[in-house]
Amino acid sequence: MNEKAVAITIEGRVQNVGFRYHTRKLAQELALTGFVRNRGDGSVHVEAQGPADAIESFVIWCHQGPSRARVDRVLVQEIPTGDYAGFVVR
Numbered sequence: 001m002n003e004k005a006v007a008i009t010i011e012g013r014v015q016n017v018g019f020r021y022h023t024r025k026l027a028q029e030l031a032l033t034g035f036v037r038n039r040g041d042g043s044v045h046v047e048a049q050g051p052a053d054a055i056e057s058f059v060i061w062c063h064q065g066p067s068r069a070r071v072d073r074v075l076v077q078e079i080p081t082g083d084y085a086g087f088v089v090r
Contacts, residue, residue: 005034005049005081010062012072014044020089022066030054033084049081 010019015038023036023046032050039045048058065071 002052003049003081004052004055005047005079006055006059007077007079008046008048008059008062009039009073009075010044010046010065010071011042011074012065013068013070014065015042017068018066019044019069023062024087024089026058026061027087030058032058033087034082035084035088035090037090047079047082047084048087049084 020036020038023044027034027036027048030050032048032054034046034048036044036046046062048055059074059076063071063074
């Protein structure tokens with residue numbers, strides 16, 4: 001299995017629109033592990049790990065987000081795989 005891990009920063013109107021909970025739901029559906037959290041600057045930070053094709057689908061979704069969000073910018077950086085337990089909202 002080709003495991004991949006990414007750190008994603010999503011900027012725009014991405015807080016108080018259910019972004020973290022939609023992110024967790026999709027990550028769980030795709031069998032990804034990691035976490036999502038709000039940052040003080042108004043962005044959302046995600047670390048996700050799983051099969052490369054699932055990560056690709058997940059990143060594509062992050063460019064849109066849930067219906068109430070407005071995504072202005074998505075920064076994706078490949079990171080070393082880690083030891084995550086499930087996918088959680090922090």
